[in-house]
Amino acid sequence: MAQAAPPQPQSAVKTFAAQDTLHIEPDADSDTQAMLDDLAWEPTAFEVTCQPDANWGSDALVQFDSPRPLGEPANDRVSMEWYAARDDHGEVIDAPAVLVIHESASSMSVGRLIASALSRRRVHTFMLQLPGYGLRKGALRDDPATFSPRMVQGIADARRARDAIAALPHVDVNRIGIQGTSLGGFVVTPAAAMDDAFDLVCVSVSGGRLDVVLTQGQRDAAKARTMLESTGLAWPDILAVVRRIEPTRIAHRISPGKFYLFTAESDTVIPAASSDALAAAVGMEEDHHVRMPGDHYTAFINLPGMIAYVAELAYGQALPSP
Numbered sequence: 479m480a481q482a483a484p485p486q487p488q489s490a491v492k493t494f495a496a497q498d499t500l501h502i503e504p505d506a507d508s509d510t511q512a513m514l515d516d517l518a519w520e521p522t523a524f525e526v527t528c529q530p531d532a533n534w535g536s537d538a539l540v541q542f543d544s545p546r547p548l549g550e551p552a553n554d555r556v557s558m559e560w561y562a563a564r565d566d567h568g569e570v571i572d573a574p575a576v577l578v579i580h581e582s583a584s585s586m587s588v589g590r591l592i593a594s595a596l597s598r599r600r601v602h603t604f605m606l607q608l609p610g611y612g613l614r615k616g617a618l619r620d621d622p623a624t625f626s627p628r629m630v631q632g633i634a635d636a637r638r639a640r641d642a643i644a645a646l647p648h649v650d651v652n653r654i655g656i657q658g659t660s661l662g663g664f665v666v667t668p669a670a671a672m673d674d675a676f677d678l679v680c681v682s683v684s685g686g687r688l689d690v691v692l693t694q695g696q697r698d699a700a701k702a703r704t705m706l707e708s709t710g711l712a713w714p715d716i717l718a719v720v721r722r723i724e725p726t727r728i729a730h731r732i733s734p735g736k737f738y739l740f741t742a743e744s745d746t747v748i749p750a751a752s753s754d755a756l757a758a759a760v761g762m763e764e765d766h767h768v769r770m771p772g773d774h775y776t777a778f779i780n781l782p783g784m785i786a787y788v789a790e791l792a793y794g795q796a797l798p799s800p
Contacts, residue, residue, distance in 0.1 A: 491529040496645035498522055502673050513727045517633055519545040526642045537562040542642045546634040548627055550616045556635045557613045558604040561597035574653035574792040575602040575643050579636060579662030586611060588659055599789035602649055606639050608632045622709045629723045636669035653677050655792050660684055667725035671732050678791050679732055682740040683774055685752035686726035686759055689717050696746040729759035740768045740784055742777035
């Protein structure tokens with residue numbers, strides 16, 4: 479691995495050569511194969527840039543081109559905030575990495591909190607800004623009809639992000655995981671399932687069966703339902719739209735041993751039927767299902783324990799307290 483540290487505020491933009499490693503094995507299930515064909519792109523070489531983060535206070539801003547552009551330049555340039563792993567002296571260290579996919583809030587505050595906390599556990603953490611968020615804001619986000627294309631783009635961006643991260647210094651390329659919260663969880667599963675390329679997959683207060691979420695879920699789920707209804711589509715057509723990104727269609731392609739699910743016992747946004755459906759689709763090991771007290775929002779109090787556990791999983795061993 480290269481030994482250069484992430485750029486400091488005075489440094490120039492640095493460029494790294496990267497290569498898509500996407501390799502999708504055919505699936506015997508025709509519906510799964512249809513979803514894979516819809517998500518895939520032709521692998522190619524691409525460039526990753528790394529420069530000071532002038533907006534959010536992370537160690538660096540990492541950017542690369544989306545493999546599934548939608549035609550809006552600002553949106554089609556993927557941005558990730560890099561929170562570097564450091565030792566007791568503040569020096570950047572060689573360490574595993576975790577890609578964090580944020581929640582639906584425009585502030586991305588939970589995603590950032592998870593990313594920065596994981597970095598303090600000596601894990602390189604990269605929070606990817608989904609299409610329409612952060613530096614990728616634009617007209618597409620204001621158009622409910624673009625929900626499905628934006629989610630497909632976000633899934634592809636997350637998978638390419640794995641290869642972008644692998645091209646950076648100090649990253650253990652044999653330990654690159656992915657974690658997503660709420661909305662981010664619905665991106666994580668398809669991204670990880672395409673070719674099972676991530677070494678660790680953690681889904682938090684999220685699940686599968688988007689039809690169940692939209693018909694039974696409250697609060698944030700109800701807002702999503704209202705947003706989709708505003709497109710003027712009939713309900714059967716809305717369900718067809720969200721089926722395009724349905725995690726349970728391809729979740730079985732993730733190795734069960736690397737998959738972990740964190741759910742809130744009283745969650746009314748993501749009903750138990752949703753998270754249970756995802757667990758069943760993966761064939762997840764029961765002791766990999768962490769049930770936290772609280773609902774979709776109050777389960778937040780369990781975040782320190784979840785972060786510590788994810789850091790241990792990233793390393794594959796118990797860690798000393800920071």
